[in-house]
Amino acid sequence: MEKMIAGKTIAVNEEGYLTDFNQWDRNVAEEIAKENEVEMSDKHWKVIEYLQKEHQNQVPLSIRKIGKSNVVDIKEFYELFPNGPLKISTKIAGIPKPASCL
DSSP states (O other): OEEEETTEEEEBOTTSOBSOGGGOOHHHHHHHHHHTTOOOOHHHHHHHHHHHHHHHTTOOOOHHHHHTSSSOOHHHHHHHSOSSHHHHHHHHHTOOOOTTOO
16 A cells, blocks of 8 residues: 655555655654644654664564653653554654554
8 A cells, every 4th residue: 555645655554654664754754743743843753763773673662661761751752642652653653553552
């Protein structure tokens, strides 16, 4: 499945998650963030970088793990990415939806 994001044809799954991380860039992330009503700040980008690094290291992601990351606490994570912080943040990061998200 494909979707036009930031002027590019991007491969996504049925839930809108990128299926090819090589197509991710900050412009794509910004547009996905806007679609999810998230205005990106420096703190948002720190979380995104952390998620990408953990995914690259094949570390399973969970809200609890992110809350213990020294990047953001759980309360702030929910404030940064309301309406499903782990689902939305991983979508913006261009990585697959974590198994911990149903």
